[in-house]
Amino acid sequence: YRGLTQDVQILPVDYEIEYICRGNRVIVGPKVRKCLQNGTWTDMSLHSRCCNSEQRKKKLYIGALFPMSGGWPGGQACMPSAQMALDLVNNRSDILPDYELELIHYDSMCDPGEATKLLYDLLYTEPIKIVLMPGCSGVSTLVAEAARMWNLIVLSYGSSSPALSNRQRFPTFFRTHPSATLHNPTRVQLFQKWKWTRIATIQQTTEVFTSTLDDLEQRVKEAGIEISVRQSFLTDPAVAVKNLKRQDARIIVGLFYETEARKVFCEVFKEKLFGKKYVWFLIGWYADNWFKIKDPAVNCSVENMTEAVEGHVTTEIVMLNPETVRGVSNMTSQEFISALMSRLGGKNPEETGGFQEAPLAYDAVWALALALNKTVPPLKARGRRLEDFNYNNHDITAEIYRALNTSSFEGVSGQVVFDAQGSRMAMTLIEQLQGGSYKKIGYYDSSQKNLSWFGNDVWIGAGPPADRTVVIEEFRFLSQKLFAAVSVFAGLGILLGAACLSFNIYNGNVRYIQNSQPYLNNMTAAGCMMALAAVFPLGIDGHHVHRSQFPVVCQFRLWLLGLGFSLAYGSMFTKIWWVHTLFTKKEEKKERKKHLEPWKLYATVGVLLAVDFLSLMVWQIVDPLHITVEKFTREAPKEDLDVLIQPLLEHCSSQKMNTWLGVVYGYKGLLLLLGIFLAYETKSVSTEKINDHRAVGMAIYNVAVLCLITAPVTMILSSQQDASFAFASLAVVFSAYITLVVLFVPKMRRLITRGEWQSEQQDTLKTGSSTNNNDEEKSRQLERENRELQKIIQEKEERVSALRNQLAERQALRSRRRPSSGQNQNHNASQPDPKSLLPPPGYPNPPTDNHSFSNSSIPLLYK
Incomplete structure (x- = not known):
C-alpha cells in the first residue's frame, strides 16, 4: 500500500510494505524495509524505524498559452481554473507522488502570429515542456501541427475547430473542448423541430468556422434543408449583413468570435435584421454579457445591442456537470464554481472571458495528471522515467498518448472521454436570450439522438417565425363587371348582325339589294358576328375555366378573331378593290367600262380567308399557343403580416409570339392601309353595280383607324388585364357596330321609306322568279x-x-400634173366629186x- 494515513505498529509477515517516509511514524515488523535519511530503504529483513525525512519532488513543466485578450479572452477564467487544478494535483499523494507539475504560460491574445513567437520561446527556452496547452482554435492549429516535430502532446481546453479532428494532420492532439461540429446535429434537430427548411449563414473567415460551416452544410443537405445565403467577412461584416437583408434571410447561423459578434449585431441593428421575423443561432461560449461590453470598434449603444440580440438561440457543449456528483478531484461542479469565484476575487463571471470554459481547463489538467500518472509503471518497467523526457524521445510521448487516449473519468464538466480523433464527447446545451439573460431551454445528446426540451422558449411574435417570407401567389383576373358589360354589348351586336343578315337574305330579290352584292354583305355580317363572338373568350380566364382548359380558350380567341376579321373586312376590301379596278382607271382621258363578274369577288374573299387560315394553321402546328404566367413585383399587404403577395397573370403565348404577331399584324396592317387608300380613291365614283361602295369606304375608314390604334396599345397594356381587354373588346364591338350600321341601316331605311321592296315583290309575282335572271342574262349579252x-x-x-x-394624196397629185387654165377652171378642178x-x-x-x-x-x- 502507498500513502498510509495512520501509524502502523504490527504488520502481517506475509506482506511487503512499500511506505513513503513521513515523520513521527514507527514501522515495526519482519520484512519491512528501513527508511534511511537519504530516502532509501534498508534490506527487507531488517527491523527498522522510518526516519523523519523530506523527499524532494521532481518537476514536470507544462507550456500553456492562455488568451487573456483578443477575439476570445478565455484565459481570464481558464488560467485560474487550471492553476487551481494543478494545486490540487500536486497536493495529492496518490497522483504523481514523486513529481510536481508546474505551469509556464503566456498570453497568446488568440492570435496565431503572436502564438508562433511564444511557441518558439517555449520550445527553445529551458526547462523542457512535456505537454503544450493552447486555447483558441487558430492557435491550437498552429501549435498542434508543429508539435509532432518535437514529439510533444498537445492538450487544448478551448479549441472547437472541426479541422483539429484530423489525425493525419494533428497526430498528437487532444482537447477537452468538443469539436464545433457537435453543435451541428443540435442545430439540425432544432431546425426540424421548428419546421424550418431554409436557413442562411454568416461566418468569420477563419478555418474553425469554415470547417464548421462545411460540416453544417453537409448535415442540412442530408436533412433536406436549404442554405439559401452563405456570407463571410474578414473584419468588417457590414456588406455581409446587408446581403442577408437583401436576400430575405430569416433563420441565420452566425459563426464568429465574440469581438466580431459585437460588430455583426451593430450592423444587424442598423439593417433592422432582428425582431419577430428573425432568429439568430450563435455560439454559446461567449461571455454572458458580451453584447453589453463597450467596444471602441462598435458605434452602437448598449441599448441598441440589447435590442438586436434579444431572442437569439445559442448551442454550447455542456461544460459544467448538471448533476451533483463528486468526480476525481473530490469536488462537485457547484463547489468548483464557488472555488473559482473565490480565486477570481469576486469578479463578475459575465465580464470574465472563458468563464464557461473554465471547467474544461480544470478537467484538462486532471486528464493530463492522470495520464502522466498512468505512464509511470510502464516506463519504470522499461527503465525510463518521466523526467527523462526530451524532444527526441518518442517512447515517452507514445506512452502519454496511449494514456490520454484511454482516459475516462468524472470531471466537473461531466464524463471526460476522448474519441478516436482526440475530441471530447459531450451533450449540447441549448439556451435562449430572454429579457437580456440566457435561459436554458433544452439539452441534446447527439450520440443518443435524444432532445430534452424544457418548453420555456419565448418568441417575440406568436411563435417561431417562418423561415422565409411567405409568398402567396395571387392570380389577377379580369373585372367581372367590365366583362359582363362588354359581353352584353357583344351579345347585342351579334343579334344586330343576325338581324342584318336575315334582312339581306330575305330581300335578296330586291334590285337595290342585288346591286349591292348581297353575298359579300352576308359575309360581312357573318364576319362581324364571329368577331363579336371572340369577345367572350377574350374575357375568359382562370376565374371561369380550369388551367388545363385555358389553351382551348386561347385557340378560340385566335381563330374567331382572325377569321372573323378576314371575312368581314375581306369582303368590304374586295368591293372597294374591284370598284377601284373597274371605274377609276382612264386611258387617254377616256372612260373605259368593264364587266363585273361576281365569281371574281368571291374568289378574292376566298384568297384572303385562305391566307389567314394557312398562316394560323402553320402557327398552331409549328408553335402552338400555351399558357404563360407573368410575375409582377411582390406586394406587401396592408396588415402587419409576414407575407408578400405575388401577383400573377395568365397569358396566351407561344415561344416566338412576337414573330408571329409581327407577321399577322404586318399583313393585316397592309390590308388596312390599302383599304384606306382605295376608299379615298373611289369616293367620287358612282356605279350601280356596287351601289354601297361609299358606305363600305366609310366602314373601312373606321375599322382601319380602330385596328391600327388598338393593336399596338393592347401589346403595351398586356400586363394590365382590364385595360387590355377593354381596348381590344371595345375596338371589336365598335368596329362591328359601325360596319353593320353603315352598311345595312341605309338599305333598311330606303326599302322602308320608299317601299321599293313592295314594287319589286309585285313584279316578281307577275313575271315569275326567272324574270330577274333573264334580265340579267340579257344585260350581260x-x-x-x-x-x-x-x-x-x-x-x-x-x-x-x-x-x-x-x-387627199390623189388630189394633190392631180393638181400638180394639170396646169391651171383659169381661176374658175382651177377652182372647179379642185372640187372633188361629191x-x-x-x-x-x-x-x-x-x-x-x-x-x-x-x-x-x-x-x-x-x-
Whole structure:
C-alpha cells in the first residue's frame, strides 16, 4: 500500500510494505524495509524505524498559452481554473507522488502570429515542456501541427475547430473542448423541430468556422434543408449583413468570435435584421454579457445591442456537470464554481472571458495528471522515467498518448472521454436570450439522438417565425363587371348582325339589294358576328375555366378573331378593290367600262380567308399557343403580416409570339392601309353595280383607324388585364357596330321609306322568279354585243381615216400634173366629186362643214 494515513505498529509477515517516509511514524515488523535519511530503504529483513525525512519532488513543466485578450479572452477564467487544478494535483499523494507539475504560460491574445513567437520561446527556452496547452482554435492549429516535430502532446481546453479532428494532420492532439461540429446535429434537430427548411449563414473567415460551416452544410443537405445565403467577412461584416437583408434571410447561423459578434449585431441593428421575423443561432461560449461590453470598434449603444440580440438561440457543449456528483478531484461542479469565484476575487463571471470554459481547463489538467500518472509503471518497467523526457524521445510521448487516449473519468464538466480523433464527447446545451439573460431551454445528446426540451422558449411574435417570407401567389383576373358589360354589348351586336343578315337574305330579290352584292354583305355580317363572338373568350380566364382548359380558350380567341376579321373586312376590301379596278382607271382621258363578274369577288374573299387560315394553321402546328404566367413585383399587404403577395397573370403565348404577331399584324396592317387608300380613291365614283361602295369606304375608314390604334396599345397594356381587354373588346364591338350600321341601316331605311321592296315583290309575282335572271342574262349579252360593236367601229374608223388620207394624196397629185387654165377652171378642178366623197354604204353622211373631219367623233355614231 502507498500513502498510509495512520501509524502502523504490527504488520502481517506475509506482506511487503512499500511506505513513503513521513515523520513521527514507527514501522515495526519482519520484512519491512528501513527508511534511511537519504530516502532509501534498508534490506527487507531488517527491523527498522522510518526516519523523519523530506523527499524532494521532481518537476514536470507544462507550456500553456492562455488568451487573456483578443477575439476570445478565455484565459481570464481558464488560467485560474487550471492553476487551481494543478494545486490540487500536486497536493495529492496518490497522483504523481514523486513529481510536481508546474505551469509556464503566456498570453497568446488568440492570435496565431503572436502564438508562433511564444511557441518558439517555449520550445527553445529551458526547462523542457512535456505537454503544450493552447486555447483558441487558430492557435491550437498552429501549435498542434508543429508539435509532432518535437514529439510533444498537445492538450487544448478551448479549441472547437472541426479541422483539429484530423489525425493525419494533428497526430498528437487532444482537447477537452468538443469539436464545433457537435453543435451541428443540435442545430439540425432544432431546425426540424421548428419546421424550418431554409436557413442562411454568416461566418468569420477563419478555418474553425469554415470547417464548421462545411460540416453544417453537409448535415442540412442530408436533412433536406436549404442554405439559401452563405456570407463571410474578414473584419468588417457590414456588406455581409446587408446581403442577408437583401436576400430575405430569416433563420441565420452566425459563426464568429465574440469581438466580431459585437460588430455583426451593430450592423444587424442598423439593417433592422432582428425582431419577430428573425432568429439568430450563435455560439454559446461567449461571455454572458458580451453584447453589453463597450467596444471602441462598435458605434452602437448598449441599448441598441440589447435590442438586436434579444431572442437569439445559442448551442454550447455542456461544460459544467448538471448533476451533483463528486468526480476525481473530490469536488462537485457547484463547489468548483464557488472555488473559482473565490480565486477570481469576486469578479463578475459575465465580464470574465472563458468563464464557461473554465471547467474544461480544470478537467484538462486532471486528464493530463492522470495520464502522466498512468505512464509511470510502464516506463519504470522499461527503465525510463518521466523526467527523462526530451524532444527526441518518442517512447515517452507514445506512452502519454496511449494514456490520454484511454482516459475516462468524472470531471466537473461531466464524463471526460476522448474519441478516436482526440475530441471530447459531450451533450449540447441549448439556451435562449430572454429579457437580456440566457435561459436554458433544452439539452441534446447527439450520440443518443435524444432532445430534452424544457418548453420555456419565448418568441417575440406568436411563435417561431417562418423561415422565409411567405409568398402567396395571387392570380389577377379580369373585372367581372367590365366583362359582363362588354359581353352584353357583344351579345347585342351579334343579334344586330343576325338581324342584318336575315334582312339581306330575305330581300335578296330586291334590285337595290342585288346591286349591292348581297353575298359579300352576308359575309360581312357573318364576319362581324364571329368577331363579336371572340369577345367572350377574350374575357375568359382562370376565374371561369380550369388551367388545363385555358389553351382551348386561347385557340378560340385566335381563330374567331382572325377569321372573323378576314371575312368581314375581306369582303368590304374586295368591293372597294374591284370598284377601284373597274371605274377609276382612264386611258387617254377616256372612260373605259368593264364587266363585273361576281365569281371574281368571291374568289378574292376566298384568297384572303385562305391566307389567314394557312398562316394560323402553320402557327398552331409549328408553335402552338400555351399558357404563360407573368410575375409582377411582390406586394406587401396592408396588415402587419409576414407575407408578400405575388401577383400573377395568365397569358396566351407561344415561344416566338412576337414573330408571329409581327407577321399577322404586318399583313393585316397592309390590308388596312390599302383599304384606306382605295376608299379615298373611289369616293367620287358612282356605279350601280356596287351601289354601297361609299358606305363600305366609310366602314373601312373606321375599322382601319380602330385596328391600327388598338393593336399596338393592347401589346403595351398586356400586363394590365382590364385595360387590355377593354381596348381590344371595345375596338371589336365598335368596329362591328359601325360596319353593320353603315352598311345595312341605309338599305333598311330606303326599302322602308320608299317601299321599293313592295314594287319589286309585285313584279316578281307577275313575271315569275326567272324574270330577274333573264334580265340579267340579257344585260350581260347586250354588254358583250356592245363591246364587239365598239371593236368593229374602231376598225371602221381606222379604215375611213386611211381612205381619207389616200384621197387627199390623189388630189394633190392631180393638181400638180394639170396646169391651171383659169381661176374658175382651177377652182372647179379642185372640187372633188361629191359622190366620190360619200362614205361607204351603211355609214351616215358626214357633215358639210369643212372642219367636220377633224372634229368628228366616231363614238357619236355608236351613240
